[in-house]
Amino acid sequence: MEMITNVSEFEKIAKEKLPKMVYDYYASGAEDQWTLKENERAFSRILFRPRVLIDVSKIDLRTTVLGFNISMPIMIAPTAMQKMAHPEGEFATARAASAADTIMTLSSWATSSVEEVASTGPGIRFFQLYVYKDRNMVAQLVKRAEKAGFKAIALTVDTPWLGRREADIKNRFTLPPNLSLKNFDDIDLGKMDKTNDSGLASYVAGQTDRSLSWKDVKWLQTITHLPILLKGVITAEDAQLAVQHGAAGIIVSNHGARQLDYVPATIMALEEVVKATRGIIPVFLDGGVRRGTDVFKALALGASGVFIGRPVLFSLAAAGETGVRKVLQMLRDEFELTMALSGCRSLKEITRDHVVTEWDRPRIAPRL
DSSP, X not given: OTTOXXXXXXXXXXXXXXXXXHHHHHHOOSTTOHHHHHHHHGGGGOEEOOOOSOOOSOOBOOEEETTEEEXXXXXXXXXXXXXXXXXXXXXXXXXXXXXXXXXXEEOTTOSSOHHHHHTTOOOOEEEEEOOBSOHHHHHHHHHHHHHTTOOEEEEEOSOSSOOOOHHHHHHTOOOOTTOOOGGGGGGTOSOOOOOSSOHXXXXXXXXXXXXXXXXXXXXXXXXXXXXXXXXXXXXXHHHHHHHHTTOSEEEEOOGGGTSSTTOOOHHHHHHHHHHHXXXXXXXXXXXXXXXHHHHHHHHHTTOSEEEEOHHHHHXXXXXXXHHHHHHHHHHHHHHHXXXXXXXXXXXXXXXXXGEEOTTSOOOOOOOO
16 A cells, blocks of 8 residues: 555556456446546646746645535545445445545445445535436435435436446346345345346346436425536536526536447536536536546636546555545645646636647737
C-alpha cells in the first residue's frame, strides 16, 4: 500500500486479488469498450493554461452540494455489490467517505441495505435508484432511504435495458451465493438466478421498468421530499428537459461505459450539458476520473463536482476501508496541487480560461 503513488495502481492489485468473474464485472464496459477507454483517454486531450505569480499559500477545496458542506468536490458514485470486492463492502466505503467529509452514493443493488449503511455512523449519503416494475416497492424503498437519513435520490435514467457486457456473458456472471441485494431481501428479489449468459442482464430484464419516462420524474417527486438528481444525462436536449421537470441536478454519466458503447466520454459531453442548464441546476461529472488534474478539468468545464466509481471498488478490493480512504486522499492532494500550480486558491477561481480543449477556437492574445 505505501508504495502506491496513484489511483490507477490499485486496479492491478484488485485484479490479482479478485476472482475473474468479479474483477471482470467491475472493470468491463459494453460491447467494444470504446467508450470505456475513451472516458479516461479524453481527459488527456484537455490542456491547462496555468496562471502564475499568485499567492497560493492557502488553498480552499471546500464546497456545497445541494446545500451540504463537504471538504472537496470529489464524491463517491454508486457502484453495485461491493461485498464482492471486500467483506465489509459498503460499510467500509461509507466510513471512508465520512472520514474524508464527502458524500457517498449507495447503489440500489448494494450488498448492504440502506439501514445497515446508515448504522455505520454519521455522513452525508445519497441513494441511487433503479425503478422496478412494482411501483409500490419502489415507493417503499425511497421511504426507507429517507427514513435512514439519506439526503438525495440519484435516479439512474440510462438503463431501461441493461447494456451488453460481454465479459459478464462469457463468465455467466451472477451474485455469489453468500451475498444478496440487501435492499430487496424482504421481497425475495435479493438473489440472482444462474443463467446461460449474464445473471444480472436476466434480473434487470425481469424486474426493472422499461417504460420509465419523464412523467416518472414527476411521480417520484410526489412520493419523496428529497431532491432528485438525474444520473445518465449526456445531451443538451435532455438537460433542458431535466430543468423543466424540476430535477435538483444532473450527473453527466455514461454508466461507466457499461450501457451504450460509442457515446462520448463524459468529460466531452459535460460542457454541452452545463450550457443547456444555464446555471439553474448544478451539473456533476461521473466517469473516467483517475487524477486530481481530471477533477480540475471537470470543474473548469462547469462541473460542480465529480463522482468516482471504479477507483473506490479497486481500492476497496486492495485494502478495504484503508484503501478507499487512500484513494480519496490521493485525489484530494493531486487536485489541491493542480489548483496551486494553476493559480487558483478556491473553487470559484477555477474558470474556463484555465483549460484549452480541441473544440476551442485559436486564442488571439489580448492587447495589453
